[in-house]
Amino acid sequence: MRRLGSFLALWAVLILGLASAAPDSAAASPDAKVDQQIRPCFGLLLQPNLSQGCKVNYAKRRPCARGYYRVRGRCVVGRYGYNYGYGYGYSDQGYGGGYGYGGYVSREINCDYAYPGQVSATIARLYDGDTLTLTSTNGGACVESLNITKAVTIVARNYSPSRNRPILIAPPDQPCIRIASGVQYVVLQGLGIEAGRAGSASCIVGRATEIALQNVTVRYDGDASAFDVGDSRIELASAVFIGRTRSAVVKATGTIMASDVEIAATAIGGAFETSNDSRLKDIRIVRLGDWTGSSRTRNSAGFVISGMNRQQLVSLDGLYVDGFSRGIYIGGGDETVLIRPVVRDSDWAVTVENANLRINDGELEAVDVGLYVASGIAYAGNNKIVGVMRSGIYADAGGQIRAVDNRIYARPEGCKALVSGFFDGELTCRPWFEAPELYRTPRDRARLDYDAYWPAGPVGPAPLAASAALAPPAALAGAPPPPPGAPR
Known part of the structure; x- marks a missing residue:
């Protein structure tokens, strides 16, 4: 039993030593660098438009229609997103009313x-x-x-x-x-x-x-x-x-x-x-x-x-x-x-x-x-x-x-x-x-x-x-x- 306990202790020490030395060896090994470049990027399904390595090219936002303004990532009527008399309106549907507040054309x-x-x-x-x-x-x-x-x-x-x-x-x-x-x-x-x-x-x-x-x-x-x-x-x-x-x-x-x-x-x-x-x-x-x-x-x-x-x-x-x-x-x-x-x-x-x-x-x-x-x-x-x-x-x-x-x-x-x-x-x-x-x-x-x-x-x-x-x-x-x- 004592031999078995000593063997397990020695094995644990070896494992911990290899783990601590892994970053240095990876950084120094050319094979490790190549492996990082060709490895599939994380988030490929969410951002498929990858052109250079794992860098994501985000699509430019389309401008809002005339009379609408972007508020918190969404096109709404009026400068502050208000549409007096009709509630909210969105540019994709072209809804809107109001009194021309904030540049909106009624x-x-x-x-x-x-x-x-x-x-x-x-x-x-x-x-x-x-x-x-x-x-x-x-x-x-x-x-x-x-x-x-x-x-x-x-x-x-x-x-x-x-x-x-x-x-x-x-x-x-x-x-x-x-x-x-x-x-x-x-x-x-x-x-x-x-x-x-x-x-x-x-x-x-x-x-x-x-x-x-x-x-x-x-x-x-x-x-x-x-x-x-x-x-x-x-x-x-x-x-x-x-x-x-x-x-x-x-x-x-x-x-x-x-x-x-x-x-x-x-x-x-x-x-x-x-x-x-x-x-x-x-x-x-x-x-x-x-x-x-x-x-x-x-x-x-x-x-x-x-x-x-x-x-x-x-x-x-x-x-x-x-x-x-x-x-x-x-x-x-x-x-x-x-x-x-x-x-x-x-x-x-x-x-x-x-x-x-x-x-x-x-x-x-x-x-x-x-x-x-x-x-x-x-x-x-x-x-x-x-x-x-x-x-x-x-x-x-x-x-x-x-x-x-x-x-x-x-x-x-x-x-x-x-x-x-x-x-x-x-x-x-x-x-x-x-x-x-x-x-x-x-x-x-x-x-x-x-x-x-x-x-x-x-x-x-x-x-x-x-x-x-x-x-x-x-x-x-x-x-x-x-x-x-x-x-x-």
Whole structure:
């Protein structure tokens, strides 16, 4: 037993001695150094991106999205990680609300509490093509002139336009919305816009862009236009323009696509200059009663197309014009097609100059001339011309008319012999527009003015019901033309 105890003691001493000498031998042995270099690194499964020995190359953190800040290794809303009103938000999901605290860009503005210039400043900080939402809980409006320099969509939530409740008001003598040239697109949806003291500034202004208005109402009182956009692609849907101005309320050049649009004007409704094929459907233009009986009424025009090139087709389906001295004026262009137009209470219903016009199934009510062709060619078929006192269809020396199946009815107390074709300049009746201080019809007495007008229903041509008092009832029902020798 003693030998066994001595042997165990000696073995323990040897083990302890080798352990104490191991570091020195490892440090001195070349084989040990090589072994350390090729030995698998600890933590290889957790940090697999090892390039040099056991050194870990940590991946760089991706920057936080715009409006978010890194707090404790994570992207949160606001400088201190707060998102007033919505709790926390993370950049990976793009959530967020609040009031712009710490540089955060809110995409929703309540116009009840908006400060001047907030909408423009917000648009400038949004991404190109982003969406901005305007709300108005208590009926407040954002008062500022928007300056748009990038593609944006502006919508309204929980808001419906009304006459005394716009959501965007332009300051005096400033435009409502100014779109910089070259902006890719601007979309306006569900907005009520008003410029009550615009002066010489138009309300919506832009050049060389693409703009779309849907369910938008614009009220304008000034010397320019409510909508003045040129050399652009223009899309209008369920839009209303109400203007008290001597200029055209809607002025547009470019490619125009319009549907369900209403224009209320005191002098000129819409002036269009198309540069490509354009389509307009269900356009309603009515004259306001502010300047009735003045020289401005005598020079008024409802719908004007001019300056068109010779390589395009413009189609107008369901155009309705009420109360203008010159109802529809077509000047220039390759071909313009009027389908089911209705013109009421005019002096000259349709005027054609240096253009090719096709007009079918129309109802034209005029005091002086129904269809007048100064130059160019007009193709007229199946139209009713009611209430004229000089001529139903008339072509000047430079104009040509191809007409078939048109019915013309004079006023019962009108001219005994209407002139058709060319005439020597003598008038068998005095045209009523020479006395603009007299109201022509009872409808003129009932016209609403700028302050009282608001669309009453869906846009679209109304039936020519009131013209029944100006023509025989059988005529409007489709009766054959009167016999030869009878007043036409």
